[in-house]
Amino acid sequence: MDFNTLIFLGFFAGTAVVYYALPKVLKPLFLLSASYCFYLYKPENARLVTLLISATVITWCSGLAIAASRKLWVRRLFLCIAALTCGGILFFYKYFNFFNSVLWGERATLLDLSAPLGLSYFTFQSLSYTLDIYQKKLRPEKNFLYYALFVSFFPCIFTGPIERAGHLLPQFHRPRRFSYQGVSGGAFRMLWGYVKKMVIADNLDVFISAVYGSANQMDGPMLAAASLLFSLRLYMDFSGACDIAIGSARVLGYDLLENFNAPFAATTFADLWRRWHMSLTGWFRDYIYFPLGGSRCAPTRHYANLLLVFVVSGLWHGAAWGYLLWGLSCGLVQLIGRFTLPARQRIARHNLLYRSSLFQLWWQRSIVYILFSLCFIFFACALYGADTAVVYGGLLTGWADFFREPSLFAGTAAGLGLGGVTGLILLLLTPIILTVEGQGRVSDWIRRQNWALRWTLYYGLAAALLFFGAFGQSAFIYQQY
Amino acid sequence: MKRKKDSFGLRLARRLFLGTKILFKLALLLPIPIFMVAFSYKVDRSGLFQGDLAPRQVVDLLLEGKDVTNFEQMDERQIVRLYTQNLDPDNVPIAMGVGSSRVLQVTREVADTDSFFNLGVTGADVRDVMTSYYLCVKEGKIPQVLIWSVDPWVLYGSEAALDSRADSELYNEFLQQVLGIDTGYEEPDQVELWKALADPAYFQGNMEYYFRNRQGALTDDSGQLIPFTEVQGDPYQQSATIKRSDGSVLYDVAFRSHTSDQILSDAIAQSETFNSLHMEGFTELGETECRAFDAFIRYAETQGTRVILLLTPFHPFLYDTLLSRAENYSGFFQVENWIRQYAEDTGTPLYGSYDPLILDGIKESDFYDGVHCTSEALEKFFPGIWQALEEAYKGITPHVLSLKNRTTAAERISW
Numbered sequence: 001m002d003f004n005t006l007i008f009l010g011f012f013a014g015t016a017v018v019y020y021a022l023p024k025v026l027k028p029l030f031l032l033s034a035s036y037c038f039y040l041y042k043p044e045n046a047r048l049v050t051l052l053i054s055a056t057v058i059t060w061c062s063g064l065a066i067a068a069s070r071k072l073w074v075r076r077l078f079l080c081i082a083a084l085t086c087g088g089i090l091f092f093y094k095y096f097n098f099f100n101s102v103l104w105g106e107r108a109t110l111l112d113l114s115a116p117l118g119l120s121y122f123t124f125q126s127l128s129y130t131l132d133i134y135q136k137k138l139r140p141e142k143n144f145l146y147y148a149l150f151v152s153f154f155p156c157i158f159t160g161p162i163e164r165a166g167h168l169l170p171q172f173h174r175p176r177r178f179s180y181q182g183v184s185g186g187a188f189r190m191l192w193g194y195v196k197k198m199v200i201a202d203n204l205d206v207f208i209s210a211v212y213g214s215a216n217q218m219d220g221p222m223l224a225a226a227s228l229l230f231s232l233r234l235y236m237d238f239s240g241a242c243d244i245a246i247g248s249a250r251v252l253g254y255d256l257l258e259n260f261n262a263p264f265a266a267t268t269f270a271d272l273w274r275r276w277h278m279s280l281t282g283w284f285r286d287y288i289y290f291p292l293g294g295s296r297c298a299p300t301r302h303y304a305n306l307l308l309v310f311v312v313s314g315l316w317h318g319a320a321w322g323y324l325l326w327g328l329s330c331g332l333v334q335l336i337g338r339f340t341l342p343a344r345q346r347i348a349r350h351n352l353l354y355r356s357s358l359f360q361l362w363w364q365r366s367i368v369y370i371l372f373s374l375c376f377i378f379f380a381c382a383l384y385g386a387d388t389a390v391v392y393g394g395l396l397t398g399w400a401d402f403f404r405e406p407s408l409f410a411g412t413a414a415g416l417g418l419g420g421v422t423g424l425i426l427l428l429l430t431p432i433i434l435t436v437e438g439q440g441r442v443s444d445w446i447r448r449q450n451w452a453l454r455w456t457l458y459y460g461l462a463a464a465l466l467f468f469g470a471f472g473q474s475a476f477i478y479q480q481y
Numbered sequence: 482m483k484r485k486k487d488s489f490g491l492r493l494a495r496r497l498f499l500g501t502k503i504l505f506k507l508a509l510l511l512p513i514p515i516f517m518v519a520f521s522y523k524v525d526r527s528g529l530f531q532g533d534l535a536p537r538q539v540v541d542l543l544l545e546g547k548d549v550t551n552f553e554q555m556d557e558r559q560i561v562r563l564y565t566q567n568l569d570p571d572n573v574p575i576a577m578g579v580g581s582s583r584v585l586q587v588t589r590e591v592a593d594t595d596s597f598f599n600l601g602v603t604g605a606d607v608r609d610v611m612t613s614y615y616l617c618v619k620e621g622k623i624p625q626v627l628i629w630s631v632d633p634w635v636l637y638g639s640e641a642a643l644d645s646r647a648d649s650e651l652y653n654e655f656l657q658q659v660l661g662i663d664t665g666y667e668e669p670d671q672v673e674l675w676k677a678l679a680d681p682a683y684f685q686g687n688m689e690y691y692f693r694n695r696q697g698a699l700t701d702d703s704g705q706l707i708p709f710t711e712v713q714g715d716p717y718q719q720s721a722t723i724k725r726s727d728g729s730v731l732y733d734v735a736f737r738s739h740t741s742d743q744i745l746s747d748a749i750a751q752s753e754t755f756n757s758l759h760m761e762g763f764t765e766l767g768e769t770e771c772r773a774f775d776a777f778i779r780y781a782e783t784q785g786t787r788v789i790l791l792l793t794p795f796h797p798f799l800y801d802t803l804l805s806r807a808e809n810y811s812g813f814f815q816v817e818n819w820i821r822q823y824a825e826d827t828g829t830p831l832y833g834s835y836d837p838l839i840l841d842g843i844k845e846s847d848f849y850d851g852v853h854c855t856s857e858a859l860e861k862f863f864p865g866i867w868q869a870l871e872e873a874y875k876g877i878t879p880h881v882l883s884l885k886n887r888t889t890a891a892e893r894i895s896w
Contacts, residue, residue, distance in 0.1 A: 006679065180499060184506070455509070462513050471682040 638767020
């Protein structure tokens with residue numbers, strides 16, 4: 001069941017009403033049933049639901065065994081069982097064909113595998129639970145019902161955020177009572193997410209997919225525009241999905257982890273990564289980067305750790321060279337940033353333009369955004385099936401014509417879907433969204449506004465969705481990971 | 482210190498307040514879905530609820546009392562459907578006409594009432610006649626008088642008597658739902674249809690269509706120009722056939738100005754192709770069709786509609802040609818006798834005859850061609866609904882059995 005369908009809204013409204021009507025003892029059981037119904041709605045998931053159940057049962061049992069044993073080898077054994085289960089499922093369904101073809105080339109026998117939706121999310125969640133118990137950060141969950149709900153909780157099973165047991169499980173234990181502010185705030189957050197996804201992301205996608213779909217016929221300005229807009233589109237798509245997930249959980253009375261914190265307000269590349277897909281970067285930080293030594297080791301090792309985390313992050317997104325190179329490029333840009341930091345700081349001290357803090361802020365934001373977008377070309381190519389070399393090579397062509405006759409570019413871009421409504425969305429709606437998100441959580445922000453502005457915004461967003469939303473057009477990008 | 486528990490009344494009041502607050506806030510949001518649904522229903526670019534755009538345009542103009550251009554391009558059956566659908570229930574015409582193109586010359590003047598609409602459609606078979614009336618019943622817009630111009634093929638029980646343009650699904654529905662005859666008809670799934678109203682994508686399509694058509698000429702869903710507009714100028718001076726606001730048809734000037742030679746020439750041609758008028762192999766009256774004829778009239782009476790039967794004449798040359806080969810058209814020649822007997826037996830008002838010779842004052846110049854007579858010709862034997870009803874009430878309907886059409890070759894006149 002996709003978030004951006006009427007069937008989901010109907011399902012969710014029904015679930016919320018029944019949930020609040022039930023006595024508290026039945027609530028977790030009902031939510032678990034609803035989560036499995038949500039998961040099983042797609043026939044391809046129904047076929048692979050045993051994977052979800054296996055991961056849940058094995059990691060829960062492993063958690064209990066790890067906590068119960070004082071012997072290190074027993075603890076390690078059960079940790080290995082949990083890791084092999086989650087890692088094995090993930091590897092087999094997501095990476096087997098990729099590594100098989102890397103190793104054997106054309107001689108490789110590829111299997112007909114279709115990964116169940118949400119695979120990367122529920123395996124990471126259940127694995128983090130076992131790791132936390134192993135590291136004694138968490139007590140095991142005795143009640144299987146609560147744990148199964150934690151692994152399969154429907155708002156976050158398809159697109160994240162990747163929850164932590166320490167954050168979500170205690171909430172299942174506390175009775176959730178109806179809160180008007182919680183429900184209205186959650187509903188607004190959902191509306192906000194729908195607008196980001198269906199109004200901004202999907203309308204931008206028309207232009208981007210047209211350009212990347214025939215990248216070899218496009219010149220530099222067009223490719224640059226599409227690449228710059230791709231970062232925005234990806235953010236609106238992914239953060240929109242997270243808004244819907246967080247909002248729907250909020251309606252039910254639960255708080256999920258925030259996944260974004262105004263990433264385009266970042267003034268350094270490293271800062272941007274601290275604000276982007278925070279639940280995943282946090283996962284890698286806690287379970288890969290820190291165990292490898294993090295930054296508390298020799299600089300070479302530190303840089304290698306950093307690079308490794310980015311490469312793994314790239315691979316998490318998909319078994320393709322494009323994702324791997326994207327991760328690598330992000331890691332390299334971050335490393336270069338670190339290497340050049342002292343020099344850049346020295347230059348900045350003598351930069352007259354930097355005396356205007358506003359200029360400095362927007363300049364740095366712009367540079368970070370451009371670097372981020374340049375790295376994401378690998379990602380976009382993997383997503384749209386475009387040739388990376390063609391796109392990067394094409395970026396340098398056609399600029400003379402662009403400066404000679406910019407109207408021609410504008411006309412072509414409009415023809416490819418960047419005119420009219422999309423232009424309006426980019427110029428009016430996007431700045432409003434980004435500005436509000438810069439103020440903190442939107443559900444908190446809206447509560448601080450007066451009645452008139454709040455209702456104007458409700459109607460404005462609903463109207464934008466109704467008039468310009470792309471209905472039934474595309475699934476969320478991060479749903480496939 | 483333990484907090485004192487609130488009283489039941491206070492808790493109830495709090496819950497009621499919260500419930501009211503939620504309902505009020507939800508009500509504030511209602512205008513958005515209501516607007517979406519209403520707009521989609523009104524514009525309805527795919528014609529899911531209001532019918533296709535082109536016939537809708539015709540019906541809108543007709544209901545505004547305007548004559549409409551380009552009759553030849555109209556989907557007449559859709560127009561009948563939409564007319565009955567969109568007709569104001571408080572302004573249902575007293576009289577309506579049903580039948581084929583041969584009834585389309587029945588105008589308000591012929592019917593002798595301003596409250597008249599002609600539901601006739603070109604090539605109408607028995608199914609068209611019955612479904613046209615059934616649509617009126619279904620929509621709750623039932624006329625008090627139904628002028629049925631009975632075409633001979635109505636009593637012919639063969640596939641040849643049927644017109645491919647007729648709505649067989651609606652006819653099956655009529656037979657099953659109204660007359661209780663099992664046709665295997667299944668009611669269509671209305672839920673799927675109504676889902677479109679809640680579909681924002683359909684709303685957006687309607688929005689785009691609405692703004693596209695707000696300026697300039699009207700186009701259909703695929704962007705094609707809708708060719709139906711209000712008739713400008715004198716309707717009697719149009720170069721193309723038009724549909725009058727009373728549903729009748731006014732042929733173009735050239736057709737109406739045919740000389741008697743041209744009319745005769747048309748009649749000769751049509752006498753050679755008479756079988757193509759749903760008459761191929763018509764030698765016997767269909768038993769089922771005769772029963773359906775009776776059942777339909779009885780059904781109309783149960784709905785409070787008085788049926789007036791009209792037999793519109795064929796061109797004298799054409800009729801005589803048929804007489805000369807009477808053995809080939811035995812079914813055709815039985816129809817009028819059967820209907821006359823039926824009218825006599827049931828007291829149903831009946832006017833006219835297929836045989837032009839037995840009608841007072843009908844001349845060759847009263848025809849446009851072999852099968853279509855003029856409004857003036859109709860006025861010669863049909864006195865209008867008021868007199869027809871009065872005569873029926875008094876039981877003095879003339880000429881029902883006193884008139885007898887010619888049925889043998891011996892009775893023909895030579896040309």
